[in-house]
Amino acid sequence: MIRKYIFPFLVSIVVFSFLGFYPTDCSMEGDAGGCLTANPAQLDNCTWNDIELKGKVQFVESFPDIKIQFVDAFPDLKVKFVDAFPDDCGEWQVVESFPDFKIQIVDAFPDIKIQVVDAFPGLP
Numbered sequence: 518m519i520r521k522y523i524f525p526f527l528v529s530i531v532v533f534s535f536l537g538f539y540p541t542d543c544s545m546e547g548d549a550g551g552c553l554t555a556n557p558a559q560l561d562n563c564t565w566n567d568i569e570l571k572g573k574v575q576f577v578e579s580f581p582d583i584k585i586q587f588v589d590a591f592p593d594l595k596v597k598f599v600d601a602f603p604d605d606c607g608e609w610q611v612v613e614s615f616p617d618f619k620i621q622i623v624d625a626f627p628d629i630k631i632q633v634v635d636a637f638p639g640l641p
Contacts (some may be wrong), residue, residue: 524594535621551595557588563594563606563639565583565609565628565629566582566583568582568583568617568618569606569607569617570594570607570611570629571603571604571605571606571607571609571614571617572603572608572610572617572618573576573603573609573610573611573612573615573616573617574609574610574611574612574616574617574618574619574620575611575612575613575614575616575618575619575620576611576619576620576622577619577620577621577622578621579621580619581619581620581621582618582619582620583618583619583620583621583628583629584621584622584623584626584627584628584629585620585621585622585623585627585628585629585630585631586622586623586624586625586627586629586630586631587622587630587631587632588630588631588632589632590632591630592630592631592632592641593629593630593631593641594606594607594629594630594631594632594639594640594641595607595632595633595634595637595638595639595640595641596608596609596630596631596632596633596634596638597609597635597636597637597638598610598611598633599632605638605639606638606639606640607638607639607640608638
């Protein structure tokens with residue numbers, strides 16, 4: 518019984534040793550040969566996937582540019598909702614049309630974790 522599993526096991530070892538055990542969508546290879554996932558959150562310059570995290574936002578239920586989760590601690594970005602002139606990092610103005618980007622609120626697996634603040638928005 519065990520013999521019928523030995524040949525497929527040995528073939529898989531040979532195949533994976535030559536080809537590697539990488540996902541097919543591996544875009545970057547790490548130093549040790551592993552697959553690195555690209556972290557699109559570039560919080561050094563307050564952008565995510567080339568979207569500046571400031572400006573006019575629209576809440577949507579589907580097809581968002583960014584999926585966010587509201588948290589009370591350890592956020593990726595602190596956001597202050599303003600009525601006008603959302604010119605600084607973390608300042609968002611909610612609009613119904615012509616947004617700079619669209620966001621969807623999720624409970625799990627967000628792109629960015631957000632904490633709503635009254636003062637000092639931006640990177641924590």
